[in-house]
Amino acid sequence: MSNSHDTYFIPAPSSWPVVGSLALFIAFCGGAVALNGFEYGSHILLLGFVVIAQMFFFWFKDVIVESLKGVYNNQVDISFRWGMAWFIFSEVMFFAAFFGALFYARIYSVPWLGGAGTGAATNEFLWPAFDYTWPLLATPDMTVEGIASKFTAIKDVIPAFGIPAINTVILLSSGATVTFAHWSLKKNRRAGLCWWLFATVALGFLFVGLQAAEYVHAYKDLGLTLNSGIYGSTFFMLTGFHGFHVTMGAIMLTVILLRSIQGHFNKERHFAFEAVAWYWHFVDVVWLGLFIFVYWL
Amino acid sequence: MSDAVTHEHHHDAHDHKPTGMGRWLFSTNHKDIGTMYLVFALIMFFVGGAMALVVRAELFQPGLQYVDPQFFNSMTTMHALIMIFGVVMPAGVGLANWMVPMMIGAPDMALPRMNNMSFWILPFAFAMLLGTFFMEGGAPAGGWTMYPPLITQLGDGFPFLIFTVHFLGISSIMGAINIIATVFNMRAPGMGFMQLPLFVWTWIITAFLLIASMPVLAGAVTMLLTDKYFGTSFFIAAGGGDPVMFQHIFWFFGHPEVYILILPAFGIVSQIIPTFARKPLFGYVSMVYATAAIAFLSFFVWAHHMFTVGMPLAGELFFMYATMSIAVPTGVKIFNWIATMWRGAMTFETPMLFALAFVFLFSIGGFSGLMLGITPADFQYHDTYFVVAHFHYVLVTGAIFALMAGAYFWLPKWTGHMYDEKLGKIHFWISVISVNVLFFPQHFVGLAGMPRRIPDYSVQFTEWNMISSVGGFVFGLSQLLFLWVVIKCVRGGREATEEVWEGARGLEWTLPSPPPFHTFTTPPQVDEAVAHS
Amino acid sequence: MLYRNMKHFWSGLLSLLFLFGATVARAEYGLNMTEGVTPLSRNIYDLHMTIFYICCAIAVVVFGVMFWSIIRHRKSRGVVAAQFHHNTTAEVLWTAVPMLILILMAIPATKSLILIESTGDADMTIKITGYQWRWHYEYIEEEFGFFSSLAPESNAARQLKSGIDPNEIENYLLEVDNPVVVPVGQKIRFMTTAADVIHSWWVPALGWKRDSIPGFINESWAIIEEEGTYRGQCAELCGRDHAFMPIVLKAVSEDEYYDWVGEMMVLTMDAEAGADRDWTLDELLEKGEKVYSTFCVACHQVDGQGIPGAFKPLVGSPITTGPVEDHISTVMNGVPGTAMAAFGSQLTDVDLAAVITYERNAWGNKSGDVVQPSAITSIR
Numbered sequence A: 001m002s003n004s005h006d007t008y009f010i011p012a013p014s015s016w017p018v019v020g021s022l023a024l025f026i027a028f029c030g031g032a033v034a035l036n037g038f039e040y041g042s043h044i045l046l047l048g049f050v051v052i053a054q055m056f057f058f059w060f061k062d063v064i065v066e067s068l069k070g071v072y073n074n075q076v077d078i079s080f081r082w083g084m085a086w087f088i089f090s091e092v093m094f095f096a097a098f099f100g101a102l103f104y105a106r107i108y109s110v111p112w113l114g115g116a117g118t119g120a121a122t123n124e125f126l127w128p129a130f131d132y133t134w135p136l137l138a139t140p141d142m143t144v145e146g147i148a149s150k151f152t153a154i155k156d157v158i159p160a161f162g163i164p165a166i167n168t169v170i171l172l173s174s175g176a177t178v179t180f181a182h183w184s185l186k187k188n189r190r191a192g193l194c195w196w197l198f199a200t201v202a203l204g205f206l207f208v209g210l211q212a213a214e215y216v217h218a219y220k221d222l223g224l225t226l227n228s229g230i231y232g233s234t235f236f237m238l239t240g241f242h243g244f245h246v247t248m249g250a251i252m253l254t255v256i257l258l259r260s261i262q263g264h265f266n267k268e269r270h271f272a273f274e275a276v277a278w279y280w281h282f283v284d285v286v287w288l289g290l291f292i293f294v295y296w297l
Numbered sequence B: 001m002s003d004a005v006t007h008e009h010h011h012d013a014h015d016h017k018p019t020g021m022g023r024w025l026f027s028t029n030h031k032d033i034g035t036m037y038l039v040f041a042l043i044m045f046f047v048g049g050a051m052a053l054v055v056r057a058e059l060f061q062p063g064l065q066y067v068d069p070q071f072f073n074s075m076t077t078m079h080a081l082i083m084i085f086g087v088v089m090p091a092g093v094g095l096a097n098w099m100v101p102m103m104i105g106a107p108d109m110a111l112p113r114m115n116n117m118s119f120w121i122l123p124f125a126f127a128m129l130l131g132t133f134f135m136e137g138g139a140p141a142g143g144w145t146m147y148p149p150l151i152t153q154l155g156d157g158f159p160f161l162i163f164t165v166h167f168l169g170i171s172s173i174m175g176a177i178n179i180i181a182t183v184f185n186m187r188a189p190g191m192g193f194m195q196l197p198l199f200v201w202t203w204i205i206t207a208f209l210l211i212a213s214m215p216v217l218a219g220a221v222t223m224l225l226t227d228k229y230f231g232t233s234f235f236i237a238a239g240g241g242d243p244v245m246f247q248h249i250f251w252f253f254g255h256p257e258v259y260i261l262i263l264p265a266f267g268i269v270s271q272i273i274p275t276f277a278r279k280p281l282f283g284y285v286s287m288v289y290a291t292a293a294i295a296f297l298s299f300f301v302w303a304h305h306m307f308t309v310g311m312p313l314a315g316e317l318f319f320m321y322a323t324m325s326i327a328v329p330t331g332v333k334i335f336n337w338i339a340t341m342w343r344g345a346m347t348f349e350t351p352m353l354f355a356l357a358f359v360f361l362f363s364i365g366g367f368s369g370l371m372l373g374i375t376p377a378d379f380q381y382h383d384t385y386f387v388v389a390h391f392h393y394v395l396v397t398g399a400i401f402a403l404m405a406g407a408y409f410w411l412p413k414w415t416g417h418m419y420d421e422k423l424g425k426i427h428f429w430i431s432v433i434s435v436n437v438l439f440f441p442q443h444f445v446g447l448a449g450m451p452r453r454i455p456d457y458s459v460q461f462t463e464w465n466m467i468s469s470v471g472g473f474v475f476g477l478s479q480l481l482f483l484w485v486v487i488k489c490v491r492g493g494r495e496a497t498e499e500v501w502e503g504a505r506g507l508e509w510t511l512p513s514p515p516p517f518h519t520f521t522t523p524p525q526v527d528e529a530v531a532h533s
Numbered sequence C: 001m002l003y004r005n006m007k008h009f010w011s012g013l014l015s016l017l018f019l020f021g022a023t024v025a026r027a028e029y030g031l032n033m034t035e036g037v038t039p040l041s042r043n044i045y046d047l048h049m050t051i052f053y054i055c056c057a058i059a060v061v062v063f064g065v066m067f068w069s070i071i072r073h074r075k076s077r078g079v080v081a082a083q084f085h086h087n088t089t090a091e092v093l094w095t096a097v098p099m100l101i102l103i104l105m106a107i108p109a110t111k112s113l114i115l116i117e118s119t120g121d122a123d124m125t126i127k128i129t130g131y132q133w134r135w136h137y138e139y140i141e142e143e144f145g146f147f148s149s150l151a152p153e154s155n156a157a158r159q160l161k162s163g164i165d166p167n168e169i170e171n172y173l174l175e176v177d178n179p180v181v182v183p184v185g186q187k188i189r190f191m192t193t194a195a196d197v198i199h200s201w202w203v204p205a206l207g208w209k210r211d212s213i214p215g216f217i218n219e220s221w222a223i224i225e226e227e228g229t230y231r232g233q234c235a236e237l238c239g240r241d242h243a244f245m246p247i248v249l250k251a252v253s254e255d256e257y258y259d260w261v262g263e264m265m266v267l268t269m270d271a272e273a274g275a276d277r278d279w280t281l282d283e284l285l286e287k288g289e290k291v292y293s294t295f296c297v298a299c300h301q302v303d304g305q306g307i308p309g310a311f312k313p314l315v316g317s318p319i320t321t322g323p324v325e326d327h328i329s330t331v332m333n334g335v336p337g338t339a340m341a342a343f344g345s346q347l348t349d350v351d352l353a354a355v356i357t358y359e360r361n362a363w364g365n366k367s368g369d370v371v372q373p374s375a376i377t378s379i380r
C-alpha cells in the first residue's frame, strides 16, 4: 500500500495508558470485593470509574489537541479507522456469545429438558412434568413436586409489538438522523450538523428511557426478572448489555455534539464523528437482532 | 508537536530516548514495549513453571506428600492460566511488537499509546489473579476451563478470576487491533501482502482469531458471574439452562485460542528454517493459505473437547470430521518446512536446533491430537494424561520451543551482542532430552487409565510418574540456563553484525544491531529482493 | 516407603531405555489402552491401534525425509543450497494424500460411533448419579439403590502425610465399600447424571466414559462378556476429592447377580425400617458416626473442624449448637451456592436423624439433643 504517507507520526510518551490500566484495576477489584460483601467495595468501584472517566477525558483531549494542531496525517486517520472497525467487530462477537446462549437454550437445552431428541431420559427421570414452551414461563424445577423453586415465575412476557416496536422505530430513525448529521457536516452546514446530532442524542435517550420503563414493568408487574429462569436470563442480559451500549453511544454522541457546537471537525477530517456514528449503527443492528429473536420470534 | 517524528526533522543519529521509570511506564515505543512483554513473559514462565513443579513433586509417588488436594487443583489451574495468558500470549505479542514494524518497514506500531496500555494491563491483571491465593477459599481450583457448576463453588477468589479474564481480554483485543492496524496501514511502499514475511502473516491471522474469540470468552465468564451473583440460570438445568452450554461457549473461544498460541510459533519457525538452510522458504503462498485455513477451520471444531458430554450423533460426527480435516493444512506446513530444508546448506546454531526440534516434536503432538479427534477413541482418551501429553507436546515443545528459537534468533538483533552459542547448545540439548522424559511417559499412563487433574493415583502408575517428575525438574532447572544466557547476552558479548546470520533475509536485517530507538522514520523503499527471501 | 518407590523408579528408568525396542503392550508397565471386555471396548481398542499405526507410518516417512535432509544437506559437507521454492506436483500430492488417509481413518471411526450410540433394546437399566464425592447407583427395574464410596483403608492412607504406604493397600484408590454388580451377557443401559457438579463415569474395560451432568441424563450401554472385577475412576474434575471417587464394577453370572439383587432388596428394606420407631441416643450416635464418616467427613473432617477458608467447622457452630430446626434444614436443603449439598434426597430419615444427633453431641458439642427419624419424616 504505497499510499500517501510521506511523514510518520508517533505520539510522545503518555501517562494515560498506565493510568487507565490502574483505573481498570481499581474498578475490577472494587467490583470483586463488593460482590464478596465488603461494604466499601462499591466506593472503590466508583473511584475506579472516576479515574477511568478522567483517563478517557485527558487521553482524548491529547488526541483532540494533536488533531486540531494538524499533526495527524491521512495514515493516522486510517489507523484509527482500522482500530475502531475491529473494536466494533469485537463487540459484535461479545453479543454473539449471548445470542449463542439464547439459541442454545431454545434449540437444545429447553427442548431436551422437555424430552425432545436425546432428552427423552432426562425428561422421564428428572423432570417428568416439564413441557417445552418458549417463552419459558415455568422453569423445570417449578414442575417438581415438593421442592421450592429457586426462580420467580413469569406471569407474562413483553410483547414485541408494543414498546419494543416503538423502540425499533426510534432507534432506526436515530440511525437516519445521525446520517443526516454526517451529510450536513460533509456539506459544511454546521447548524444542520448540530441539530441532527441533537435529534440523535434525544432519540437515544428516549430509547433508554422507554427501555427502563419496560424493565420496571417487567420486574413489578410481570415477574419477569433476571431470576426467572433461562428466559429472564437471556432476555435481560441481551437487552441489558444492549441498553448499556446505547447509553454509552448516546454519551459519546453528546460529546461529539458538544464538540460540534464548539466548531470542531471539518468536512474532510472528522474521524471522531464517524467512529461514533459507526458505533451507533452497530448498536442499531444489534437491536434489530434483539427485536427479531428476543421479542418477536 | 515537537515529539512527532516527522520526515522533516528526524534524529536517528542522536537517538533521543526518554530516561528513567518514565521510559517504561509511559512508553510509546514498540521496542521498549516489546521488551517489557518479553521480560514479563519470562518472569511468568518461572512462576507458572514453579507451579507445575509443585504438581510434579506431588505426583512423584502415590499418596499425598506435600499439598492438600484443593491446593493441588489450584496449582494445576493457575499453572495453566499463567502459562497460556501470562507466558505464551504475551511472549507472542512481545515478539510481534519488536519484529512486525521492523519487518514491514514501519516506524512503530500504528497505535502506540494503546500498545502501552495493552502491556500495562498484564501486571495488574496477574496481580489480581495471584492475589486470590490469599483469599478465603483460595485460588481458582476448577481447572483453567472453569466449568460450572464446580467453578461457582470457589470462594472470594471467584469474582477476581472472572474480572481477570475480562481484563486480559481487553488487553489481548487491543493488542490484536493494533497489529492489524499496523500491518494493514503501515507497510513500507512496495511491501505488498504477498511480500510479508511469514511471521507477519501468522500474526495478522492470529490477531483476527483473537478479536473473534476473546469477546466470546468474556461473554461466557460474564454468564458465570451472573449465575453466581445475579440469579440467572444460563448453566443451571433447574432454570432451563445447561452446564454444557458453558462448555460450548468456552470452547468456541478455547479451540481458536490454542491456534492463537501456535500460529505465531509457526511464523517464527518459518523465518528460522530458511535462514539456516540458506534457501528460500518452500511454498510461501501455500503457507499463507494453510495458516488461514487452520484459523478458519478452528471455529468449527470446538466440540472435540466435549465428546463425552453426550451430544447427538450428528454433532459428534460433524466435529470429528472437522477436527480431522485440520491435519491437512497443518501437514502442508510441516511438509513445506521439510522441503525448505531439502537440498539446503544447513547449519545448526541454537535457533535452528530449537526450530528442528519444534518440527519433530510438534508433529508428535499433532498426531496425538489427531487420535484425540477420533470420537470413539476419545471416549477412552478424554480427561486422561494422554490429553495432557498431547497438549504439552504442542504447547511446550511447540509454542515454547518456537519462542525459545525466536529469542535466540533475534537476541543478537535486539541487544547487538551474540549470545553464548555453547551455552545455548547445552540448554537446547538438556531441554530437548528432559522434556521428552517429562512428557512422553504421560502418553503411557494416560492410555493405561490415569485421569488428569488428580493429586494422587493408584500404585500401578508410579514408575512413569516418577520418570516424568524427574524429567520435569531437569527441564525446569535447565531453563535457568536460558535465563543466564539471556542476561549474559544483554550485558555483553561479541558484537553482532547487521545481518547477524549468514542466510538472513528481510528488512529487519538491514538495520543496525541493535536498531536505533526509532527505526524507519522515513519509509524504506522495498524491492523484491529484500522482501521475503 | 521411599526406598520401595525408588526401586520402582530405577526399574522404570531401565524400561524407558529399552522402550523403543520393546513391544507396545508391556502389560506390567501399563503402556497401552486396555482391550476391555465388551464388544464396544474391543472395537474402540482396534480403532485406537489402527489410527496409532497409521500415525506411526506417517511419522516414519515424514521424519525419515527430515533426518535424511538434516544429515545430507548440511553446510559442513560442503553442499551449496539449491534455490527452488515451489513445486506444484509435490504440493498437490501432499495435500491430497493426507486427505485420503484421513478418509480411511474416518470410515471405521464412523462405524464405531454409530454402534456406540445405539442405546436401545437394553435388558436392564442402571441410573448412576455423581455426588461430591461418591457414586449412587439405582437399579431402575428392581427399584433399589445405594451409595458407593472410597474404601476406608484407601481413605485413611490417602490423607495428607498419613504415613501409610499406599503400596501396602490393596487396590489403593481403586476400592469402594459397595461395588456395583451386574450380570454378564446382558445389554445394560447406563444412565448418568449428577447431583451437584459435573462428574464422569469411567470404567476403561467398558470402552467409554460418559459425563454425568446435573439436570441431564446421558445414556450409554455395555454387554460385558467376561466375569471379573473392573475398576475405574471419576474422570471429570469435580472439586477437592475428584481423585477419590473410584468405581468398582463386578460382573458376575446371572445366578449370582439375582442372589445379590435379593440381598440388596432385603438390605434396602432394613434401612427404611425403623423410621417410625423411637431410637435411643446411643443407637443414633453409633449410626450417626457411620453416616458422618461416609458422607460428611470429606469436608468437615474427622474432628468436625472443617478446613479453614473452605469448609465450615461444625464444632461450636451456630447451626450445630443452635435451634434443631435450622440444623435439620441446613443438612436437608444444603447451602445453595456452596459445596454444602442438600442431603435430604441422599439420606434416609434414619440416617439424617442419626447424623444430626451425632453432630450435636460429638466433639465439644454437648447439647444432649436427640433428633428422632419421625421428626425428619414430618418435615419432608
Ligand code: HEA
Pocket: B145, B258, B259, B261, B262, B304, B305, B323, B324, B326, B327, B328, B330, B331, B332, B334, B362, B363, B364, B365, B366, B367, B368, B369, B370, B371, B372, B373, B374, B378, B381, B382, B383, B387, B390, B391, B394, B395, B398, B399, C055, C058, C062, C098, C099, C101, C102
Ligand atoms: C498449541 C496448542 C494446540 C495445538 C496446535 C493443538 C492441535 C490439535 N489438537 Fe489439541 N489441545 C490443546 C492444544 C493444542 N492442540 C490443549 C491445550 C488441549 C487440552 C485443553 C484442556 O482440556 O485443558 C487440547 C485438547 C485436544 C482435544 C481434546 C481431548 C480431550 O480432552 O479429550 C482434541 C480432540 O480432538 C485435540 C485435537 C487436536 C488436533 C486434531 C490438532 C491438530 O491441529 C494437529 C494437526 C497436526 C498434525 C496432524 C501433525 C502434522 C501433520 C502431518 C505430518 C500431516 C499428515 C498427517 C496425517 C494425515 C495424520 N486437542
Ligand code: HEA
Pocket: B045, B046, B047, B048, B049, B050, B052, B053, B055, B056, B076, B077, B079, B080, B081, B083, B084, B087, B088, B142, B143, B144, B145, B388, B392, B395, B396, B399, B400, B438, B452, B453, B454, B455, B472, B475, B476, B477, B478, B479, B480
Ligand atoms: C503453554 C502452556 C504450558 C506450559 C509451558 C506448560 C509447562 C509445563 N506443564 Fe503444564 N499445563 C498446561 C499448559 C502448559 N504447561 C495446561 C493448559 C494444563 C491443563 C490445566 C488444567 O487441567 O486445567 C497443564 C497441566 C499440567 C499438568 C497436569 C496437571 C493435572 O492434570 O493435575 C502437569 C503435570 O505434570 C503439567 C506439567 C507441566 C510441566 C512440568 C511443565 C514444564 O514445561 C514447566 C517447566 C518449568 C519451569 C520453567 C520452571 C522453572 C522454575 C524453576 C527452575 C524454579 C525456580 C523458581 C522460581 C524462580 C520461583 N502441566
Ligand code: CUA
Pocket: C130, C131, C133, C198, C199, C200, C234, C235, C236, C237, C238, C239, C241, C242, C243, C245
Ligand atoms: Cu467426580 Cu471427579
Ligand SMILES: [Cu+2]
Pocket: B254, B255, B258, B301, B302, B304, B305
Ligand atoms: Cu481443540
